[in-house]
Amino acid sequence: MKKLATLALAMVLAGVLGKAALAAPPADTLAEVKKKGVLVAGVKDSLPPFGYIDEKSRTIVGYDIDFINAIAKKLGVKAELKPVTSASRMPQLQEGNIDIIAATMTKNPERAKQIDFSHTYFFTGQKFITKKGAVRSLKDLEGKKIGTAKGSTSEQNVKKAIPSSTVLSFDDYPQAFLALQQGKVAAVTTDEAILAGILAKAPNKAQFEIPNLQISDEPYGLGMRKGDKNFVDFVNKTILEMEKSGEAKKIFEKWFGPTTQFHLQRNFKITADK
Structure with a gap:
């Protein structure tokens, strides 16, 4: 009886593993x-x-x-x-x-x-959105809080470019921009093309700008x-x-x-x- 139970369990496991193998990503997409x-x-x-x-x-x-x-x-x-x-x-x-x-x-x-x-x-470069007139050089962002998105290259690039800054990572860039509007961060950083899209949709866009400060090349x-x-x-x-x-x-x-x-x-x- 014990042997039969063991055999039955082995067959169930084999079936489960077989299904898992079938669920694997295709080798030839x-x-x-x-x-x-x-x-x-x-x-x-x-x-x-x-x-x-x-x-x-x-x-x-x-x-x-x-x-x-x-x-x-x-x-x-x-x-x-x-x-x-x-x-x-x-x-x-x-x-x-x-x-x-x-x-x-x-x-x-x-x-x-x-x-x-x-x-x-697509090719772009990483820059910042800041309050208008607040940032003229990277020095102006030293020791400041900077917002970006989790899992992005922007996180790593800004840590290298401005080591003294505190990088706050949000689920997405619109959330990071909201933090800038609320004064919780001094800048939002990611690729210029993305920043231009965020700024274009902002109702108070006249209060913000993208200074000419590029910290990396970004090939998509x-x-x-x-x-x-x-x-x-x-x-x-x-x-x-x-x-x-x-x-x-x-x-x-x-x-x-x-x-x-x-x-x-x-x-x-x-x-x-x-």
Whole structure:
């Protein structure tokens, strides 16, 4: 009887482990996405103009979303958007809940050990939002509280650039900006393109500015699972084609052109990384 019970338990455990193995992320995302007919992307949903909820359509729109839609179209599948934060996006990818990250994600060596990146599809630099006239140099932020988002490269960069500062990490950048408005921090730091989006939407934006103080370069990549070569190659080929056809520039102009709230110069082209 004891032997039978042990055998039954072993069979149950084998079944559970078998199901766990089935739930693992696909080894070939490209084939799996084509098979299921849906590309699931992790995106921001409160960060204009990269990813935010449009008030009229109640759908997520933005620069990152246009790239995902273009990749999904090339694949001949639908795009499904899942909101992620800076801290949750890599775990969501690695656990197989999403197929790709398109969420203002800076490529760096530390992250590249854990996931694979596409070629750079957006390029910016890390700066600050401060009260107008309050900050002229990095010296003015020494010993001050500076807000940013958890799990972002901005956290590490500002600690290196201003070691005497106290970095307060929030769930997202709008929360950090609220802390600035309330006088709880002296500045908010992240990539200039994100800061421009936050400031453009602020009702009291005349009280704030982005001083010309850059502390790092920030190349954005689309994130995919480590070793997922077929999918990475497909995404890279697609965004290089988008650059060649002018579609990538058109998307930039749509969100950052001179007639937009977020006007920036396009000082990059999508090229194959060396």
